[in-house]
Amino acid sequence: MFSDFIELIGAFVLVLAILQISSDRLFFSVKVYALQSFFVALSIFVIGLYSSSNDLYISAFLTLLIKVIIIPFTLFEAIKEMKIKREIETYINITNSLMIISSIIIISFILTRYIDLGGEIISKKIFPISLSIIFVGAFIMVSRKKPITQLIGFLTLENGIMLAATSVTYGMPLIVEIGIFFDVIVGATMATIIIHHINETVDDIDERTVENFEE
Amino acid sequence: MIYILAIELIWAFVLYFLPLKVIYRAQVIVSIVLLGISFSLIHKVIGENIFFELHKYLFVDSLNILIAVPLFFLFFTVSIYSIGYMQKEVLHGLEEKKVKIFYFWMNLFIFCMSVVLFSNNFGIIWIAIEGTTLSTTFLIGFYHTKDAIKASWQYIIICSFGIALGLFGVITLYFASYSLLGEGMPSLDWTNIINVSDGLNPLLLKIAFVFFLVGFGTKAGLAPMHSWLPDAHSQSPTPISALMSGVLLSSALYIILRLKTIANRVGLITFTNHLFLFIGILSIFIAAIAIIRQTDYKRLLAYSSMEHMGLMVFAFGIGNRLGIFAGLLHMINHVFAKGLMFSSVGSVLVNFHTRDIFSIKGLYKSMPLTAIFITLGLLAITGTPPFNIFISEFFIITSAIKEGMYFEIIFVSLLLVIIFGGFLYLFSQMLMGDTDEVKKEDFRMLVPMALLILVMLYFGVTMPEDFKAILNGAVNIISAKGV
Incomplete structure (x- = not known):
């Protein structure tokens, strides 16, 4: 019952x-x-309820604070400031991307089918789910032209890793998790600053893709 | 160790409130103090000793002191060098405020690197290596040109991506070890994991090793994920290029080596060795192709770093004691040689303000002393006797022949010859020729080069007893039980 619920949430994250x-x-x-x-x-919060561990409550709260509020807010501000005319541009169009991604997801389920994780484990299906999310994030990073969408791809990938960390092993040690949160928030802020610099350096609004930066 | 970390962290913030002239001098003193402390640690670990500090969160053994001492030595030479470098840049129109920013991030970078080396815990190591990415990002975009910003964007995205994969490796490792050691920080401690390594799940370790190799291999500049390296090295200010190339890459490789040691003990030795050999040869191959086509001398040196990292990984993949010994020796030698190369080439850059090889001519006339150092460094980095890199490359080749890897070693030697030829041709374009320009050479930029040359010659002709003891201790750590 409990593991089913976690799997359901994992499926939502993947969708x-x-x-x-x-x-x-x-x-x-x-x-x-x-x-x-x-x-x-x-x-993370549900697993915290189940295992009654305080560390996981803190971790859930930090996720909520940083990834649901602070980072999206920063990104919204950055997008408003840039006044982008053309929206998301891709190297591979969306239909083909979906085809490729669905096959990648199937492959990651097949790959992990025989892995016997052993030990005390919350849910076996979370492992392939988070692996798929990691691949999806990596795919977004390579198939999008705009720096800001590449950043979103990276953040998606990072979500997949956090899902794996908490759902497979009841979370990493708290000090390590706080360090990871710190790195993510600093990294995202810095990336936003660099996006800002890119906009300053390149005047023409349509040249603001990474592609045009490569000579 | 705790003093090293504390001094670095406090100094990075204090310097913001000091005038520039004081910073220049105090930075040298700070780096001397750090070097002194790291020297004093050597005697604590000779033999098989491990020395702990701060509730076992920090530790020193032969392996990490072997990388830490060259790190602080290079930092010392770079501190002297940056005085001359930054003064020339200020004369050329750089704001003084930016120089302070440079010093702030450089010290933070060294702090993160010291945490990587001295930390006992894989989780903290991960945080610190991400810290090195973040602290160097703005240094790469330091000159604020279009190329520099592009390079810093590439750097932060590719390295964060690679390190995120590394985090997945750390999680897998934690998952393998917590069934034996229980939840919490101790399950990620190197000293604990190595003690229970016999009971770890081999399959999980295999997954962890692959993610470590790809993830931290990104930071180490290894083949499939190297694309950030040439841009980052060519765009950042030269002192930072020297530090990144010399020690950042080595400390990333150091983490992979730690995990390889654990993986070797659960019976994955053939698997890890084969992966190492493959990635090593691939890195050398890609670097060799790129080197002969370069027109930018800093990019050329960046690819050379990639070649040397490939060579080290190849040496560790050979699998016998001599190979590991040679790989570690090569790691140390590369720090000094690359430090010298970047320092000497950096003086050319601040005087001519171009990175194009073919638009610089006649360095022997315009900057005679620097040109001599470039020539010596050129001979050293391509592995000519009597410099130290010759010794380690010689050992690598011997150990490969001992294991019967004839085809591999012939291929690698061929690539090394190509690289040698490319280096000689490209640098002779810059050194030879006729010119009327005469540039003033700054002695604060020449002294560090002379120091590095002396160290390299010293290690090329002799090997002190203490150094040999530490080196053997490090080889024992990596190869115990495994080989």
């Missing part, structure tokens, strides 16, 4: 990652990311 691929509006992407992070926080 939102796929939705991320099919989104073609920047604001919508950020909203999807915030919702996805909310589900990750929910799964």
